[in-house]
Amino acid sequence: MELLPLDMSKVVCDDDKLSEKQEGIKVTDDSSMINAELGSGIVTTSTREKRKHSEESDYIKEVPIPQKRACMGIKHDHTYSVSSHCRLKQKADNLLDKAKNLKRKLKTSHMKSNRIKRKVNSLTSVVSELKKEKLVSNDCASILETTFSEVPKELMKRLVTQKKKKNPGLPHPSVISSWYTAVDGEPGFTKEALTALKAKVLAGKRDGQEVLCALMLDEMSIRKHVQWDGKKYRGFVDLDTGIHDDSLPEATEALVFMAVSLNSNWKVPCGYFLVNGLTGEEKVNLTKDCLTKLHEVGVKVVSFTYDGPTTHQAMLKLLGARLSADNLQVYFPHPCDNNEKIYVFLDACHMIKLVRNTMSDWKVMKDSDGNTIDWKFIEELHKLQETECLRLANKLRSAHVDWKPQKMKVNLAAQTLSSSVADALEYTVKKSEGKQFQGTNQKDELSVREEVSK
Numbered sequence: 001m002e003l004l005p006l007d008m009s010k011v012v013c014d015d016d017k018l019s020e021k022q023e024g025i026k027v028t029d030d031s032s033m034i035n036a037e038l039g040s041g042i043v044t045t046s047t048r049e050k051r052k053h054s055e056e057s058d059y060i061k062e063v064p065i066p067q068k069r070a071c072m073g074i075k076h077d078h079t080y081s082v083s084s085h086c087r088l089k090q091k092a093d094n095l096l097d098k099a100k101n102l103k104r105k106l107k108t109s110h111m112k113s114n115r116i117k118r119k120v121n122s123l124t125s126v127v128s129e130l131k132k133e134k135l136v137s138n139d140c141a142s143i144l145e146t147t148f149s150e151v152p153k154e155l156m157k158r159l160v161t162q163k164k165k166k167n168p169g170l171p172h173p174s175v176i177s178s179w180y181t182a183v184d185g186e187p188g189f190t191k192e193a194l195t196a197l198k199a200k201v202l203a204g205k206r207d208g209q210e211v212l213c214a215l216m217l218d219e220m221s222i223r224k225h226v227q228w229d230g231k232k233y234r235g236f237v238d239l240d241t242g243i244h245d246d247s248l249p250e251a252t253e254a255l256v257f258m259a260v261s262l263n264s265n266w267k268v269p270c271g272y273f274l275v276n277g278l279t280g281e282e283k284v285n286l287t288k289d290c291l292t293k294l295h296e297v298g299v300k301v302v303s304f305t306y307d308g309p310t311t312h313q314a315m316l317k318l319l320g321a322r323l324s325a326d327n328l329q330v331y332f333p334h335p336c337d338n339n340e341k342i343y344v345f346l347d348a349c350h351m352i353k354l355v356r357n358t359m360s361d362w363k364v365m366k367d368s369d370g371n372t373i374d375w376k377f378i379e380e381l382h383k384l385q386e387t388e389c390l391r392l393a394n395k396l397r398s399a400h401v402d403w404k405p406q407k408m409k410v411n412l413a414a415q416t417l418s419s420s421v422a423d424a425l426e427y428t429v430k431k432s433e434g435k436q437f438q439g440t441n442q443k444d445e446l447s448v449r450e451e452v453s454k
Contacts, residue, residue: 186238187238188273189293193268194294200299205298210300211263212261212302213261213300213301214262214345215342216257217257217305218307218347219253219256219309220256222253232244236274237251237276238273252275253275255283256272257287257290258270270293280314280317284315284318288319295334295336301334302343303345307346308346308350320332320333321344331344356403360375377425378421380428381424381425392428393420393423393424399412400412
């Protein structure tokens, strides 16, 4: 075996490298063996290789496995630390999809905006479209065209585009909203409505036009409910008498008075009252009070429209009108001026429903000439149309025959008693050979047609 001289510089370098690799990790070494070799001054090749191999194996065995807790600490200290590149890729894909959807929505909104701009190209086209649909009068259209001419329109456009840069000095929208909510909405006759009517009268006098109105009366059912609004309890009967007592009954109806212009295109609710059934005398007092207030502001009432409850018939007799066929008087004197006549009208929509209800309940009726009007013919016509899957130019459906679940709908009653249904009945009498239309003749069906058309 060849003996080699010991190179101390290499031994030191190996120890330094080993210490750098360990970095604080304990490594066992055989100190007695190294001292013996160093003392003899010679180290064999096999001995040096064995020592190196033993040191490396000891180093591998004593290296601790990194724990997950250390990695978590790194993540908390460094935000750029990620656990997996796959998660980053998935997150990036989600963001790209979201950006694509937002771009699509932005494009759709731009296209919608462009379509609206093309549709409403100018104010002139809008005004002409409103005139075509008869939504505004000619005077209103001329005012719009004059007000929004070229110069004011450009000024308003510049104001809208620069509203964030320059305060136009207008109040906040909430302040303007509070102005509108300041209207007194208490039960009774509305002061603001009477003030507006007085302004209409003054404007009409300047133009040489008298304000003619029709007074309408109607009752609407409301749900029984009492609630505290912070000042008092709401929901009891209230006739604007100033009496607020918990012993009053809960209101079930709202009695409303409305003034509708006859020579213009406006209508104003004059007032309302929360009631729980009123007698004819009480309604007469409220009606006279409303007519008096309208007369005081200068409004001329020429007609009075109401529906057909029995209390309204009693009210009409107390006012001075009579609807009896033997002693007919379709007007009553004005409470403030006996020379003025106020003509009464029954609500046409309500009367149509009453006729339909009476025909359906009584089944058989007689006209003035004694001819038969039978509800079963309308039912048989509906069955025939359903069987043949054809319509004789009318709108008769199951809802028209079985009308009680929807008894408040006026269109069902009007379509049932329409002239198209009368024409269909007349046609089936002439052409039908079945038994469902037997028991009547052509004269009877012509009377049906005349009565239904009325």
